[in-house]
Amino acid sequence: MWCVGTLTQEYRQRMYDLLDLYAHPLRPGEPVVCLDEKSKQLLKDSRAPLPMRP
Known part of the structure; x- marks a missing residue:
């Protein structure tokens, strides 16, 4: 499970980059x-697995 942190201006800029x-x-x-x-x-x-063939 993951969560998004606070949507700061820095967070948004990194996301858009x-x-x-x-x-x-x-x-x-x-x-x-x-x-x-x-x-x-x-x-x-x-x-x-499938057997090897020449």
Whole structure:
């Protein structure tokens, strides 16, 4: 669960800066980095894996 803090002018400015960043077009020369808010570790497969083929 998350909550929004007090909507100060600084909060709004940072939110709009982030939304502007998300609206930028994809540039092939720049890497795309995605981060999850929660750290999760895959300990096993969720489905049976397919056998390998040559």
